[in-house]
Amino acid sequence: xxxxxxxxxxxxxxxxxxxxxxxxxxxxxxxxxxxxxxxxxxxxxxxxxxxxxxxxxxxxxxxxxxxxxxxxxxxxxxxxxxxxxxxxxxxxxxxxxxxxxxxxxxxxxxxxxxxxxxxxxxxxxxxxxxxxxxxx
Numbered sequence: 001x002x003x004x005x006x007x008x009x010x011x012x013x014x015x016x017x018x019x020x021x022x023x024x025x026x027x028x029x030x031x032x033x034x035x036x037x038x039x040x041x042x043x044x045x046x047x048x049x050x051x052x053x054x055x056x057x058x059x060x061x062x063x064x065x066x067x068x069x070x071x072x073x074x075x076x077x078x079x080x081x082x083x084x085x086x087x088x089x090x091x092x093x094x095x096x097x098x099x100x101x102x103x104x105x106x107x108x109x110x111x112x113x114x115x116x117x118x119x120x121x122x123x124x125x126x127x128x129x130x131x132x133x134x135x136x
Contacts, residue, residue, distance in 0.1 A: 029070055029079065029112035038131040041069060041115030047103035051094040053125045063087045063121035065095045069102070073111045076104035084116070095119055 042048065051065075066085040071078055081099050086092040099117065120128040 029114065030072060030074075030110055032111045034073075034111055034113050036113055036115040038116055038118065041071075041113065041117065042129070042131055044071070044104055044113065045102050046105055047101070048129075049098040049101040050129060051091075051098040051119055051127050053127050054090050054094060054121060055125070060123050062123060063091060065091050065119045065121070067095055067099060067117050067119075069099060069115055069117055071104050071113045073107045073109045073113055076106040078102065078104075079112065091121065 036044075064085060065083070065087070068080075068082040068084055069078060070080040078100065081096055083092045083096060086095065118130055120130060122128055
């Protein structure tokens with residue numbers, strides 16, 4: 001997996017855009033705040049944890065959870081997790097618990113990397129990260 005500072009460089013080179021669609025960086029983040037796409041955030045991680053499936057009475061329907069993750073570039077630590085979309089129940093807690101276990105390598109630059117992560121809770125009980133699915 002790519003080192004966080006390498007991803008920082010890629011994002012910086014591509015960051016003529018100051019914000020991704022709907023991203024909400026806050027003043028609490030260390031500048032510069034670099035907003036990246038989901039796949040770049042995933043590539044920057046050295047350890048990913050997918051949330052555990054949840055048995056629910058209405059498990060015949062697809063459930064979607066979207067979280068925004070902020071990572072300090074210098075330390076590689078997660079500084080904030082915002083749940084932007086989650087159905088009622090334990091979904092938000094399960095996703096936040098899994099994201100807290102993600103790991104990133106520390107880098108050499110100051111700043112904050114911000115990106116969104118999406119999880120699908122499939123009707124068959126599987127939890128899927130659509131960014132990691134191959135098309136075709």
